[in-house]
Amino acid sequence: MTLKYELNPIGRVDKKEGAPVFLVIEPQYWDAALRIELFSHLHIIWWADGFDNPKGRSQLKDVPPVEGAEMSGVFASRSPARPNILCLSIVKLEGVDSESNRLIVDQISADDETPILDIKPYIPSSDRVDNAKVPEWFRNLVKRYTE
Amino acid sequence: MTLKYELNPIGRVDKKEGAPVFLVIEPQYWDAALRIELFSHLHIIWWADGFDNPKGRSQLKDVPPVEGAEMSGVFASRSPARPNILCLSIVKLEGVDSESNRLIVDQISADDETPILDIKPYIPSSDRVDNAKVPEWFRNLVKRYTE
Numbered sequence: 001m002t003l004k005y006e007l008n009p010i011g012r013v014d015k016k017e018g019a020p021v022f023l024v025i026e027p028q029y030w031d032a033a034l035r036i037e038l039f040s041h042l043h044i045i046w047w048a049d050g051f052d053n054p055k056g057r058s059q060l061k062d063v064p065p066v067e068g069a070e071m072s073g074v075f076a077s078r079s080p081a082r083p084n085i086l087c088l089s090i091v092k093l094e095g096v097d098s099e100s101n102r103l104i105v106d107q108i109s110a111d112d113e114t115p116i117l118d119i120k121p122y123i124p125s126s127d128r129v130d131n132a133k134v135p136e137w138f139r140n141l142v143k144r145y146t147e
Numbered sequence: 148m149t150l151k152y153e154l155n156p157i158g159r160v161d162k163k164e165g166a167p168v169f170l171v172i173e174p175q176y177w178d179a180a181l182r183i184e185l186f187s188h189l190h191i192i193w194w195a196d197g198f199d200n201p202k203g204r205s206q207l208k209d210v211p212p213v214e215g216a217e218m219s220g221v222f223a224s225r226s227p228a229r230p231n232i233l234c235l236s237i238v239k240l241e242g243v244d245s246e247s248n249r250l251i252v253d254q255i256s257a258d259d260e261t262p263i264l265d266i267k268p269y270i271p272s273s274d275r276v277d278n279a280k281v282p283e284w285f286r287n288l289v290k291r292y293t294e
Contacts, residue, residue, distance in 0.1 A: 003262065005194055007152045007231040025222075029230055031207040034220035040280035042222075045192070045233055047152055060178040073181035075172075075189075075266040083176055084154040086192055086265045088235070090274055115150065118233045119222040124279050125288035127237055132269050132292075133187035141272035145279075 009047065009115035011101075013108055020094070023103040023116055030101045033119075037096045041122035041145065044089045044108060047115040048080030056081045069137040090122060090145070156194065156262035158248075160255055167241070170250040170263060177248045180266075184243045188269035188292065191236045191255060194262040195227030203228040216284040237269060239292070 010029045014022040023044065025033060036042070051057065059081035063071050074082040087110065095104035103119075157176045161169035170191065172180060183189070198204065206228035210218050221229040234257065242251035250266075 003156055005154045005156075005199070005262075005264075007154060007233075009150055009152075010230050029207065029222075032220040032222045032230070034208055034223060035217065035282065036220060036223040038280070038282035039223065040278075041276045043235060045231075045235070052152070060176065061181055070182065073179040073183060075176075075179045076181060076183040076186060076268055078267055078270065082179065082265065083157050084192075084264045086154075086233075088190060088192070088267055090276060115152075117152075117231045118229065120225055120235055121223055121281065121285075122276055122279050123225065123281055123285050123288070124276065124293065125285070125290045126292075128275055128277075128279070129188045129237060129269055129271065129292040130275075130294060131187075132271050132275070133185070134268065134270055135182065135185035138268075138270050138272070141270070143272045145273075145276040146271065147277060 007117050009117060011116040013046070013110045013112060013114040013116065015108065015112040020104050021106065021108055023105060025101045025103070027101055033096070033103070036093065036103070036121070039121040040093060042091055042093055043120040043122060044091055044116060045118040046087050046089065046110045047117055048085040048087050049115055051081045051085045056085060057083055064137060066137050066141065086117070092145070154264050156264060158263040160193070160257045160259060160261040160263065162255065162259040167251050168253065168255055170252060172248045172250070174248055180243070180250070183240065183250070186240060186268040189238055189240055190267040190269060191238055191263060192265040193234050193236065193257045194264055195232040195234050196262055198228045198232045203232060204230055211284060213284050213288065233264070237292070
């Protein structure tokens with residue numbers, strides 16, 4: 001496969017000790033946030049830049065960092081080390097700061113200054129799965145947005 | 148911003164009339180699917196190659212194609228036309244065909260031959276949101292995986 005696709009960051013994470021978590025959008029992309037305040041939750045696709053090296057991008061298997069986990073393919077784990085180092089986080093949108101082109105969110109597992117590639121609204125009709133099956137080692141994680 | 152990130156397809160959609168929907172994984176990435184059968188649902192990140200042109204990639208706003216929708220930023224819609232033409236679909240994993248490096252899934256909104264960039268397991272503890280808020284025009288869509 002010699003196909004290559006090019007992506008540009010549309011923003012970055014601003015996550016400083018003691019401050020809210022911001023997703024800072026590049027000014028030229030701010031119009032793409034129109035009416036985003038009508039949604040409570042978002043999917044954030046970010047670039048795991050710490051793994052943007054031949055080792056990180058050739059990793060096909062790992063052991064997820066939870067108790068009892070077994071060696072798994074990266075398509076069966078959420079490891080940031082993977083062929084295309086895309087990460088996906090679901091976050092709660094807590095505010096929109098139009099003056100500084102920023103979204104305020106509750107949390108994100110990405111580090112400060114992580115490049116953001118895309119933002120999509122969370123739409124329950126197709127994004128929410130009741131009764132999804134996962135292996136034992138992912139069953140007792142802390143629930144973030146469910147009862 | 149002059150940063151650019153390169154991605155390579157890890158597979159493609161095989162969706163032919165009257166046949167199951169397959170996600171065909173490139174042989175060199177098949178090890179990344181180890182233990183994927185332990186999950187019932189997956190996130191698929193795919194490349195909206197039909198919009199890989201200056202017009203598609205400069206679109207910042209559109210009207211979502213549902214009744215009553217208002218003009219929205221693409222970060223507030225699921226339009227494939229957007230700065231980085233990434234799309235995200237949640238699918239049900241129905242089978243794994245190791246001999247042909249294929250996953251069998253229930254559906255995907257991508258066309259036949261669409262490039263796939265990443266696959267991640269759906270983990271309810273962080274991916275399922277109960278009571279997410281959306282604008283009126285996304286409230287009456289057909290529910291796929293919820294009651």
